[in-house]
Amino acid sequence: MSATKFISPYDDKAPAGSEGWRELYPYYMLFHDNLKEREEAKFFFCDSQHWPNVFKPFDAITVEFFVRCLGAYNTRQWLIPPANGVDFKIHNGYCYMSPVGVSPELIGDRVPQFLERAGHYFMNWNDLLDNWHQKVQRVIKDMETLKFEPLPDVISIEDVKGGVGTDPSLQLSQNYNRLIELCYEVCMYHFEFLNLGYAAYLDFFGFCKESFPNIPDLAVAKMVQGIEVDLFRPDEEIRKLAKLAIELNVSAVVLENDVNDALSALATSENGQQWLAAWEAAKNPWFNFTSGNGMYSSDKYWRDHLDIPFGYLKTYTGRLLKGENIDRPTEAIAAERERITEEYRDLLPNDEAIAAFEGKLGLARLVFPYVENHNFYIEHWSLGVFWRKMRELSAIFQKAGFWSDVEDIFYFRREEIWQIIFDYGNAWAIGVPYIGPDYLPQEIERRKGILAALATAPPKPAYNEPPAVITEPFTIMLWGITTESVQSWLGGSDDTSSLKGMAASPGVVEGRARVITSAEDLDQLVEGEILVTRVTAPSWAPVFGKIKATVTDIGGMMSHAAIVCREYGLPAVTGTGSASTAIKTGDLIKVNGSSGEVLIVEAA
Known part of the structure; x- marks a missing residue:
C-alpha cells in the first residue's frame, strides 16, 4: 500500500557536512520550529522546474523577487478568481512551493474585478505590450549604465572645488542598491502579462473540455501551437549562420577550429569577413542568451562564452553537409494546428458555440507568444546584464583582497554585500586596513563546503499531505503537478x-x-x-x-x-x-x- 503523505520538512534532515546552512538564506524563506503546526498543514512541492540546483546565498534573490512579484499580480492586481500567490521556502538548499488558493466564498467577488482589469489588457494587448518592451529595454539600459569603480586614493580636485560634498563610496553603495532595485523592477514586468497568457489559455481549455468532454489535453495545446517567438531566435540565428557558412564556402574554417581561431581565420578573407558581419549582427541582442534558465549566477551566457553558440553552429554545419534538414518543422506544425482546429470546430452544434470557440481561441493565440517571449527579455537578457554587473562590483573586492575569485561575491546574501561595501568604504575613509580580507576568505570556504554537502542529496519531491484532489489550474498547467503525478511520487505503483x-x-x-x-x-x-x-x-x-x-x-x-x-x-x-x-x-x-x-x- 502506498503512503498517503510525504515527509515533513521538519523531519527531512540536511546531509552531513551542511550544518549551518540555514544562516545562508533570509529568515522568511525558512521553516521555523515555532510555526511547525501551520507549515505542516500546507502541501509544498519542489520547484525544480525553475530552480533545479542548490542556491548560493545571493542567487536566492531570484526566488524572492520572482515569486513575490507573481503573488502581487495574482492577488493584488489581477485578482485572479481562484488563485492568490505561491508561498515559498528554501529547505536543504532547494526551493519548495505551496500555491495559495482563494476561499470559495470570495471567488465570486473577484470575478467582475478580474474581468475589468484583465479585459482592459486583452482589449489593448498590442499597445500595452509595446509599452512593456519599452519599459524592459529601459531597465536593461539603466543596468548597463551603472558603473562600479574602485575608490580613488584621493577625492578629485574637481569634486572639491565643485563643492560636491560627498565621497565616491556613496555612489558605490547607491549603484549597488540601484542594481538590486532594477532587478526587482524587471521581475515585476515578468508577470505583467504572463498569468493573463495562462488565463486566456485556461479559459479556452475549459471551454474545450466542456464542449468536447473526451478531448485530450494535448489536442487543446495543438490548437495554439505554431507560434513565432523571440525565444527561438537565438537558435534560428545559429541555423542561418550555418547555412551562410556553406553558402560562402567557409564551412571548413568553422568545423576545423575552435571559436577564437575560427574568428581570426575568417577575418583574413572577403567571404570570411562577410560571414563575420552576420555573426556580429546576430550577437546583439540574440547572444544575450544563457545555456541555463538565467536564475543562477553560474549560468553561462552566449555573449560571454562564445564557444557555446559556436559549438551549436558546428553541429548544424556538419548536419547540413550530410544533407540533413535543420529547419524547425513549422509548416507541418501549422498544418496540424489547422487540421485539429477544424476537426473540433465542426463538432460544435451552432453558430453561437462556433463564435465562442473562435473568440476564445483567437485570444489564446494572440496572448500565447508572450508565455515564451518574456523569457528572452527577462531571464536571458535582463538577468544576464544583472549578473554581469554584479561581477563588475565583485572585481573591485577581488582586487582589494576580499576574495580570490570574482564568483565569490555570490556566496553572500544581498544585505551582507551592503556590509562588505561599507567595510571597503569605511577602511578607505579612515585610512586603516579592510577587515574583509582577514575574515571573508575563510567564510567563503565554509559556505562552499556547506553548499557542496547540500548538493550531495537530491531534493525530496514534496512535503506534507497533498490535497485529495489537485484542482489549482496553474499548478497543473505550469508544473504538471496533478492528483495522479503526486500519487506516483508517493509510490502508488509497484511497476x-x-x-x-x-x-x-x-x-x-x-x-x-x-x-x-x-x-x-x-x-x-x-x-x-x-x-x-x-x-x-x-x-x-x-x-x-x-x-x-x-x-x-x-x-x-x-x-x-x-x-x-x-x-x-x-x-x-x-x-x-x-x-x-x-x-x-x-x-x-x-x-x-x-x-x-x-x-x-x-x-x-
Whole structure:
C-alpha cells in the first residue's frame, strides 16, 4: 500500500557536512520550529522546474523577487478568481512551493474585478505590450549604465572645488542598491502579462473540455501551437549562420577550429569577413542568451562564452553537409494546428458555440507568444546584464583582497554585500586596513563546503499531505503537478519499469536514454538518444536536432519544455516526478508523448 503523505520538512534532515546552512538564506524563506503546526498543514512541492540546483546565498534573490512579484499580480492586481500567490521556502538548499488558493466564498467577488482589469489588457494587448518592451529595454539600459569603480586614493580636485560634498563610496553603495532595485523592477514586468497568457489559455481549455468532454489535453495545446517567438531566435540565428557558412564556402574554417581561431581565420578573407558581419549582427541582442534558465549566477551566457553558440553552429554545419534538414518543422506544425482546429470546430452544434470557440481561441493565440517571449527579455537578457554587473562590483573586492575569485561575491546574501561595501568604504575613509580580507576568505570556504554537502542529496519531491484532489489550474498547467503525478511520487505503483507523466508533445519513439543533470553535460548527448532530465531550459533547443524525445521530472502542458518540444516536433513526456533518477544513461526506453507513458524496455 502506498503512503498517503510525504515527509515533513521538519523531519527531512540536511546531509552531513551542511550544518549551518540555514544562516545562508533570509529568515522568511525558512521553516521555523515555532510555526511547525501551520507549515505542516500546507502541501509544498519542489520547484525544480525553475530552480533545479542548490542556491548560493545571493542567487536566492531570484526566488524572492520572482515569486513575490507573481503573488502581487495574482492577488493584488489581477485578482485572479481562484488563485492568490505561491508561498515559498528554501529547505536543504532547494526551493519548495505551496500555491495559495482563494476561499470559495470570495471567488465570486473577484470575478467582475478580474474581468475589468484583465479585459482592459486583452482589449489593448498590442499597445500595452509595446509599452512593456519599452519599459524592459529601459531597465536593461539603466543596468548597463551603472558603473562600479574602485575608490580613488584621493577625492578629485574637481569634486572639491565643485563643492560636491560627498565621497565616491556613496555612489558605490547607491549603484549597488540601484542594481538590486532594477532587478526587482524587471521581475515585476515578468508577470505583467504572463498569468493573463495562462488565463486566456485556461479559459479556452475549459471551454474545450466542456464542449468536447473526451478531448485530450494535448489536442487543446495543438490548437495554439505554431507560434513565432523571440525565444527561438537565438537558435534560428545559429541555423542561418550555418547555412551562410556553406553558402560562402567557409564551412571548413568553422568545423576545423575552435571559436577564437575560427574568428581570426575568417577575418583574413572577403567571404570570411562577410560571414563575420552576420555573426556580429546576430550577437546583439540574440547572444544575450544563457545555456541555463538565467536564475543562477553560474549560468553561462552566449555573449560571454562564445564557444557555446559556436559549438551549436558546428553541429548544424556538419548536419547540413550530410544533407540533413535543420529547419524547425513549422509548416507541418501549422498544418496540424489547422487540421485539429477544424476537426473540433465542426463538432460544435451552432453558430453561437462556433463564435465562442473562435473568440476564445483567437485570444489564446494572440496572448500565447508572450508565455515564451518574456523569457528572452527577462531571464536571458535582463538577468544576464544583472549578473554581469554584479561581477563588475565583485572585481573591485577581488582586487582589494576580499576574495580570490570574482564568483565569490555570490556566496553572500544581498544585505551582507551592503556590509562588505561599507567595510571597503569605511577602511578607505579612515585610512586603516579592510577587515574583509582577514575574515571573508575563510567564510567563503565554509559556505562552499556547506553548499557542496547540500548538493550531495537530491531534493525530496514534496512535503506534507497533498490535497485529495489537485484542482489549482496553474499548478497543473505550469508544473504538471496533478492528483495522479503526486500519487506516483508517493509510490502508488509497484511497476518500476513504467513511468507516467504529462502527454506534452505527441509521438512515440524508442531509444537509449541520456540522463543530463545540467547544461554543462549537454555535449555528452549522442545523436539518436533520448534526453532525460529534471527539466530542460528553452536554450537547450539547439540539441533537439540530435535527440529523439525528451522526458522530464517536472513540468505541465504549459511548461517551457512542453511548448518548445511541440514547436520543434519532438515527442515529450513531462512531470514524471522521478524519471531522472529512475532511468539510467544507456537504458533502452520507449517514450509515448501522446499518452504520457515512459517504459524502460531494457536496463543498460
